Amino acid sequence: MGRMQMELHTGIDLAVALIQQDNLPDLLKTATKQLENAFGLTRCWALELDLSGRTLHCSDLEEHGEFDCGDFSHPFAHVLQTGKARELTRAASYRLDHVGFQALFEASDRPRSLWLEPLTGNDGRTLGILVLCRDEPDWDGITGQPLYGGLRQLLVHQWITQLQSRDQVWQRRLLKRSLDHLHDAESVRTRCEQLARTLVGNSQAMTSLRAQIVRAAGSQLSVLVQGETGCGKDVVARGIHELSDRAEGPMVVVNCAAIPDTLLESELFGHTRGAFSGADQDKQGLLAQANGGTLFLDEIGDMPMALQSKLLRVLEGRQFRPLGARKEQHSDFRLVAATHQPLQAGIEDGSFRRDLFYRLSQFPLRVTPLRERPDDLEALSRHFIRLYTEREGSGPMGISSHALHLLAGYDFPGNVRELRNIIELACLQTPGGDDIQPEVLRMNDLFEESSDGWTSAPWDVGDRNPVDLPAVEDIRDLKAAAQAFEAAIIRERLRQYGGNRAQAAESLGLPKRTLAHKCLKYQVAES
Numbered sequence: 001m002g003r004m005q006m007e008l009h010t011g012i013d014l015a016v017a018l019i020q021q022d023n024l025p026d027l028l029k030t031a032t033k034q035l036e037n038a039f040g041l042t043r044c045w046a047l048e049l050d051l052s053g054r055t056l057h058c059s060d061l062e063e064h065g066e067f068d069c070g071d072f073s074h075p076f077a078h079v080l081q082t083g084k085a086r087e088l089t090r091a092a093s094y095r096l097d098h099v100g101f102q103a104l105f106e107a108s109d110r111p112r113s114l115w116l117e118p119l120t121g122n123d124g125r126t127l128g129i130l131v132l133c134r135d136e137p138d139w140d141g142i143t144g145q146p147l148y149g150g151l152r153q154l155l156v157h158q159w160i161t162q163l164q165s166r167d168q169v170w171q172r173r174l175l176k177r178s179l180d181h182l183h184d185a186e187s188v189r190t191r192c193e194q195l196a197r198t199l200v201g202n203s204q205a206m207t208s209l210r211a212q213i214v215r216a217a218g219s220q221l222s223v224l225v226q227g228e229t230g231c232g233k234d235v236v237a238r239g240i241h242e243l244s245d246r247a248e249g250p251m252v253v254v255n256c257a258a259i260p261d262t263l264l265e266s267e268l269f270g271h272t273r274g275a276f277s278g279a280d281q282d283k284q285g286l287l288a289q290a291n292g293g294t295l296f297l298d299e300i301g302d303m304p305m306a307l308q309s310k311l312l313r314v315l316e317g318r319q320f321r322p323l324g325a326r327k328e329q330h331s332d333f334r335l336v337a338a339t340h341q342p343l344q345a346g347i348e349d350g351s352f353r354r355d356l357f358y359r360l361s362q363f364p365l366r367v368t369p370l371r372e373r374p375d376d377l378e379a380l381s382r383h384f385i386r387l388y389t390e391r392e393g394s395g396p397m398g399i400s401s402h403a404l405h406l407l408a409g410y411d412f413p414g415n416v417r418e419l420r421n422i423i424e425l426a427c428l429q430t431p432g433g434d435d436i437q438p439e440v441l442r443m444n445d446l447f448e449e450s451s452d453g454w455t456s457a458p459w460d461v462g463d464r465n466p467v468d469l470p471a472v473e474d475i476r477d478l479k480a481a482a483q484a485f486e487a488a489i490i491r492e493r494l495r496q497y498g499g500n501r502a503q504a505a506e507s508l509g510l511p512k513r514t515l516a517h518k519c520l521k522y523q524v525a526e527s
């Protein structure tokens with residue numbers, strides 16, 4: 001085979017090898033190897049200019065493979081700046097004290113000469129620099145060869161193709177990311193809308209609470225819901241469960257205030273037969289029942305200290321041991337806890353564990369009191385009118401602006417629950433199809449001064465106030481007196497409703513669970 005033919009074969013082989021590479025690092029590796037072999041180089045390097053155009057990368061160098069283009073203590077910055085190829089002798093190379101350049105020079109076995117050649121695409125885009133190392137510095141003899149020119153051209157062409165496809169990949173990735181982002185935003189919006197059907201209100205506070213609930217629902221974090229009584233903590237907890245991927249699983253609700261301390265542990269953990277007197281069969285605890293779903297611990301601030309420590313341990317590994325059992329059980333539940341008491345105060349007076357507080361509040365949510373979001377009054381009122389009408393078959397049409405104005409001036413100590421009671425009572429007194437008017441809104445009634453100095457509730461007609469309380473001037477302990485008053489009202493109200501706790505609680509604007517707790521606390525029997 002003649003020399004020309006040999007060159008042609010070599011050229012074709014090299015070209016085929018270059019064309020086969022489908023990513024830039026492989027292309028540069030193949031090209032430098034091929035150039036070394038074809039032209040008897042001791043070493044060949046390809047330095048790639050990054051997207052910012054500020055740094056040259058030499059991926060074959062194990063260390064110090066980055067060259068700042070603004071640093072003229074290495075020769076590559078000069079080559080890029082002038083756009084011209086140049087030779088660098090061994091003697092000149094020794095004089096350069098740039099760490100990266102010395103690493104490259106060393107790894108090339110300190111050749112007698114280096115040829116530094118910038119590579120630029122047809123569009124003027126600088127791609128990088130080729131560095132050829134050789135002990136016989138006849139660079140014209142090499143770079144003048146058609147084979148060199150052809151390979152160089154092909155390398156530039158393939159390099160640009162790779163960059164373009166990398167750009168496309170990046171663009172596709174960017175596009176996908178922004179589409180994902182849009183999709184996320186869309187799905188958050190849909191979920192917020194879904195939640196707005198049960199957690200009503202258009203105020204800024206409610207809108208942002210709904211967005212946070214959607215985020216909390218998408219995570220597995222423990223959520224602590226804080227807020228005054230009646231402001232909607234229960235609704236929030238249900239929202240979290242229903243929007244989470246555990247929605248198909250159970251939601252187990254435990255009111256820590258309503259279960260006597262002595263029973264709470266066995267209720268939560270369950271027990272085996274004979275674990276204590278009266279335990280005549282195995283009983284599954286609420287922790288186990290919440291497996292695959294959500295455990296909602298309401299009034300967590302009332303959990304006894306000893307149980308707080310046990311709960312903390314459960315939260316660490318979702319492992320627990322029922323009373324009397326030998327083996328531990330596992331339950332996969334998401335915890336949502338709620339409190340109307342500021343837990344910080346409990347931490348400070350030593351009745352609530354600080355470490356448990358942090359464990360519970362991985363995702364803290366705060367529900368704003370109703371008096372701080374008057375913008376929600378109209379939507380909430382209409383919501384409760386709609387619920388009333390659905391339940392009763394007929395009801396008011398809506399609520400007048402004067403009535404809304406009156407509501408806006410009230411501070412709702414019982415929050416949304418109190419608003420609901422006020423609206424329901426107003427519905428009862430408004431002819432079907434009319435709007436609720438201010439006259440039928442009964443606020444402050446429970447604590448309104450009456451002629452005998454005590455209070456009168458709208459539904460409390462007839463033989464009133466058999467409550468036996470000390471005269472105001474005889475009171476020495478305000479807290480005790482207030483508690484005695486509370487107990488007396490509850491006792492009286494239970495008597496009035498024949499012991500029906502649900503009705504008594506409703507009439508006092510309290511959740512049943514809170515009333516149950518108060519009965520326990522004040523030793524009030526149901527008769």
Ligand SMILES: Nc1ncnc2c1ncn2[C@@H]1O[C@H](COP(=O)(O)OP(=O)(O)OP(=O)(O)O)[C@@H](O)[C@H]1O
Binds near residue numbers: 234235236
């Ligand atoms: N944003 C709201 N939209 C619709 N209904 C609400 C909203 N907030 C509260 N409610 C209603 O008000 C009543 C009281 O709410 P909820 O029981 O959730 O309050 P809470 O904060 O858990 O009270 P507590 O601390 O006494 O347990 C419920 O009937 C609930 O449906």
